[in-house]
Amino acid sequence: MITVVGASLAGLTAARELRASGVTDSIAFVGAETWLPYDRPPLSKDVLLESFPEPDPDANGTDPGATGLLLDGEVDTFDWHLGVAADGLSVATDGISVRRGDHCAVGPADAVIIATGARGRTLIGADLDGVHVLRTLDDARALAADLRRARHVVLIGGGFIGAEIASTARLLGAEVAIVEATEIPGAAVLGVDVARWTLSRHALAGVSVHTGAAVETIDGAAGRARSVTLGDGRILEADVVVVGIGSVPDTDWAAESGIALDDGFVTDAHGETSMPGVFAVGDCARSFDPATGTHVRRQHWGSAVDQARVVARRIAGLEPPPRRTPYFWSDQYGHRLQICGHIPVGVVPQVLDGSMDHGATQGFLAVFGDRDLPTAVVAVDRPRDFLRLRKTIDRALDASSRPVAHA
Ligand SMILES: Cc1cc2nc3c(=O)[nH]c(=O)nc-3n(C[C@H](O)[C@H](O)[C@H](O)COP(=O)(O)OP(=O)(O)OC[C@H]3O[C@@H](n4cnc5c(N)ncnc54)[C@H](O)[C@@H]3O)c2cc1C
Structure with missing residues (x-):
């Protein structure tokens, strides 16, 4: 038996890949939410423009399908324990147990895949x-x-999530302000030039961005938010406040087990934690990245899928899937931004198509490093060119990580 803790993208992908790899063992999910696995990226995008249907009472409150977000595929072949938050992990002679209170949440397993994701950081006043x-x-x-x-x-x-919500809130007609601690939001991830371009989109949409600013308090009246006060005394009127200041990996539930934790479940390059037979994937995992020689916690859809496939194939005793360079996307102000690879610090991108001028609206394709085999690519509204370059990088990465065949 295999237990998956966390019923979302990474856990479901691992379970499906186990089946695709020929594993017939029973697979049990323990998931804190009452929903079957659903897709999160739409939550900060168009979905916010819609009226959410109420949950279908006939589906026992487990089916988010009415929202169109259900991650489809093979859910019937797994055993679901939803609305159950695991609070312990222990190893005994009969297997590895995921616990809930004094009981095992499910029977002892030969392998456990942890996919408990992360929760949003909050601030004082968030109640x-x-x-x-x-x-x-x-x-x-x-x-x-x-x-x-x-x-x-x-x-x-x-x-990214703040920028996407800002874009949606403007479409709904609200006045929008962003408060950001750094001088150029996103520069650490996108590099300064691309980050400045994304900053220019806020200005074009009429969103005011307060950079280098700290929040002092979120203030309310009669239990409801009214304004946000900044460290320099400025007051921003607010009837809705969204706190998007990063996430905390959901690891507390397993802390007493002695498993290695350091801003996530620490794993080797193949997803195995310090506890033999226990693997971690997705937003909760801080995995060894051979490309950088460091442990990295990636919080992107593509990374969750890639890590889950690696772990499933390892459990199945198969070769790992081809390696892929990190990839993510974001939808803001009608543009699709796609990024892959490792953006080097201090390197200016070459624009191969379109324009990165701050007033330009036609998007662009930009590369870092060699234009034929870049280390990173950023595309805005250039999905085909982006895919071509991404595949080129992926092929080179995979070839470089395979053992050399000797005659
Ligand atoms: C609003 C939003 C928008 C996003 N947009 C993008 C995007 O545009 N592009 C992109 O690349 N990525 C995006 N992402 C990131 C992507 O969705 C995540 O990387 C992905 O969901 C990670 O999947 P996961 O399965 O690791 O974790 P999660 O999806 O967070 O799922 C973890 C699950 O584990 C459960 N859990 C937690 N603790 C326990 C416990 N003790 N016991 C049992 N269950 C537990 C949680 O309740 C949750 O259901 C977005 C994320 C969010 C939240």
Whole structure:
């Protein structure tokens, strides 16, 4: 038997890949949410423009399908324990147990795949009505309802999710302000030039961005948010506040087991933790990255899928799948931004097509390093060219990581 803790993208992908690899053992999911696995990226995008249907009572509250977000495929071949938050992990002679209170959440397993993701960081004042984090379907339902009535929205944190919500809130007609601690939001991930371009999109859309700014307090009246006060005394009116200041990996539940933790479950390059037979994948995992020689916690859809496939094939005793370079995307102000590879610090990108001028609206294709075999690619509204270059990088990466065949 194999137990998967966390019923979402990474866990479901691992389970499906186990089946695709010929593993017939029973696979049990222990998931804290009551929903079957659903896709999170739409939650900060178009979904916020829609009215969420109420959960289908005939589906026992487990089916987010009515929202169109259900991650389809093979769910019937697994055993689901939903609405059950694991709170312990232990190893005995009969196997590895995932615990809930004094009991095993499911029977002892030969292998455990941890895929408990992360939760949004919060701030003091987050208990006021109108203050949101966005991580789950239920969070999105509550935020969508509030955004429809909002006149002044303040996003605390100018990362991807903050930028996507800002873009949606503008479409809904609200005044929007972003408060960001750094001088150029996203520069650490995108490099300074691309980050400046994304900053220019906020300006074009009429969103005010307060960079290098700290939040002092979120202030309310009668239990509801009214404004956000910055460290320098400025006051931003706010009937909706979204706190998007990063995430905390969901590891506390396993802390007493002695498993190695360091901003996530620490794993080797193949997803195995310090506890033999226990693997970690997705947003909760800090895995060894041979490309950089460091442990990295990636929080992107593509990384969750790639890590899950590696772990499933390892459990099945098969060769790992071809290696792929890190990839993610973001949808903001009608543009699709796609990024792959490792953006080198201080390197200016070459624009191969379109324009990165701040007033330009036609998008661009930009590469870092060699234009034929770049180390990283950033594309805005250039999906085909992006895919071609991404495949080139992936092929080179995989070839370089395979053992050399000797005659
Ligand atoms: C709003 C939003 C927008 C995003 N947009 C993009 C995007 O545009 N592009 C991109 O590349 N990526 C995006 N991402 C990131 C991507 O969705 C995540 O990387 C992906 O969901 C990670 O999957 P996961 O299975 O590791 O974790 P999660 O999807 O977080 O799932 C973890 C699950 O484990 C459960 N759990 C936690 N603790 C326990 C416990 N003790 N016991 C049992 N279950 C537990 C949680 O309740 C949750 O259901 C976005 C994420 C969010 C939240």
